[in-house]
Amino acid sequence: MKLLSRQEEVVLLSIWKLKGNAYGVTVREYISEITGKYWSIGSIYVPLDRLVEKGLVTTYQGLPTKRRGGRSKRFYEITPEGMKVLAEMRQVQRILWKDFPEVTAENNK
Amino acid sequence: MKLLSRQEEVVLLSIWKLKGNAYGVTVREYISEITGKYWSIGSIYVPLDRLVEKGLVTTYQGLPTKRRGGRSKRFYEITPEGMKVLAEMRQVQRILWKDFPEVTAENNK
DNA sequence: TGGTTTTCTTCTATAAATTAGAGGATATCG
């Protein structure tokens, strides 16, 4: 299997992080918060679909809640296969980033 | 600026890691070694060109060496801007991967 | 109750990045 793409990595990790509360809107908010960048709706939902296709996440329809309004949520959960792929991904990253210097105030003088 | 794409990250880090010995062939070998996967020639050179365009690396033509054969090498070097982008990238990754569980023999039982 | 508001997703067109490898350039060896 190839390496995860950037968006796949970020979205998959977000789903893992959000536990039982991962759906389109929360995933998008979370990613914006972490990265400090703007992400269009499509930048979240398109990779989400692909992760489902690949079997790295499962999805199920949420039920109406007491909160006002809203189409029902589509929740996502990471699969064991998804966890495995993330673990492999991290291994590669650790080797790649090994020894990369820390940025300190000193470096920026 | 957007996040680095996966290939940009991997190639850029390889250039940094290879110091004065980063050119197409060594970068490709290095990435294969680290990831354990096959990478076509184009998967290296196309992102390399883009990194140059973006100002994250510089390039210069190498001179003939004593080793047999060969078109002269095109070397690459990371720029200060490249280092900065990598440092930002790592920040994002650290937050994303924070708390992700270690894989142990125990987990796989 | 029906119009309004809110929350969230679906869909799809366009742009960008990745992948693949044939082909060619250029050097040394014998």
Add this chain to the structure above:
DNA sequence: CGATATCCTCTAATTTATAGAAGAAAACCA
């Protein structure tokens, strides 16, 4: 010079990412 070795250029095809309009569905409220 011919054979061989090393490395790069180029571009077509595929896959991913990006954008946001449109619409679905629930609760609110006059």
